[in-house]
Amino acid sequence: MSEFKQTFNSSLGKKLIMALTGLFLCTFLIVHVGGNLLLFKHDDGFAFNSYANFLTHFPPIEVIAYLLYFFIILHSVYALVLTIKNRRARPVGYAVTTKSPTSWSSKNMGLLGSILLLFIVIHMGDFWFTYKYKDILPFKEYRTNLATNQTTASEYKPEVPTFERSISTENNVEIVRVKDLHSRIQWSFSHLWYVVFYVIAMVAVSFHLLHGFQSAFKTLGWVHKKYDGIVSFIGTWLFAVIIPLLFALMPIIYYFQSLNK
Incomplete structure (x- = not known):
């Protein structure tokens, strides 16, 4: 047991936890963006409200949801620990730096993660906590x-x-x-500050996944010349472009719809 604990307290162990929890969160993003696409149906929120009720009342989904929340916290804590440890180990920056997007995202994972953690707290409080524990909807x-x-x-x-x-x-x-959670979404996305913050968070998601998705495969040793191109393509286009863009479109569209009312 002590060897197991020692392994996961080591730098390699922390990176393994980051990789595994990160990939789990990537699968969640696919499911979440699929559910959010129901918001684009012109049905007065019928499909989305039914989907929200299913997520919060179907026991197996609820178990997965709480597991997800645990992984988000674990991923964030280990990211913070690794960032602090790396900064202490290298207090002075490199003399020569590259300017590629991947390099920038790699060096600023701590900043990106902090933005995302703040976003998750606000987002969960505004929607999930309100839906589950506040009688205002x-x-x-x-x-x-x-x-x-x-x-x-x-x-x-x-x-x-x-x-x-x-x-x-x-x-x-x-x-x-x-x-009617749909009405809460309409209200939240009628505020410009929230929409701007949401879009900034999705930009952070994009850069975070641009580095994180491929890095997770490397950490786990799942690398092969035959599949590196596929992993790079999925990490870049699906997780760093398509998914953040779909998430960002939602508040933007709802905001402009609110201006026309």
Whole structure:
């Protein structure tokens, strides 16, 4: 047990934990951006609100969610420890520096990670904590005509304070009553400061993953000339470009929609 503990307290052990937790968080980003794409459906938040309710009430997903939160904290703590240790080991910068984006992101992982940690705290507090533990969100009722597949939305006031969600069918009409997280998103992204901060955080995500994704594979020893190009392509285009861009588009679009109301 002492050898196991010693291994994960070493620099290599910390880097292994960073790599494993980082790759796990990468898989979460794929799932999360897929769920957020439901916000682009013109259905008054029906699909997204149903998705949010599923994430917070399906037990296996809840277990994975708390595991995710633990990994975020672990990843952040080990990143901070490694950054401080590296700075102490090399208090004076290199005489010659490169200007490539990957080199810059590699040398500023501590700064990028700090921005992301602050973003996660604000983001989780604004949406997840509000949804789970604050009784300030309204409810919506969605009525879908099963013959025409047309859905109408209206406000709903629960009769009991513990109400979360209900699904019923009356006269060939499906009635879904659910907590309206979509309205919170509309409100949050109507504030310019929040949108700007969100976009800055997504830029930080981009640079963080530009270095971190490929670095994780190298740390774990999963390198081979045959697959290096594929890993580089996925790390650059999927995680450093496409995913941050999709996340950033969401608050930007919602902000401009709020200006037109």
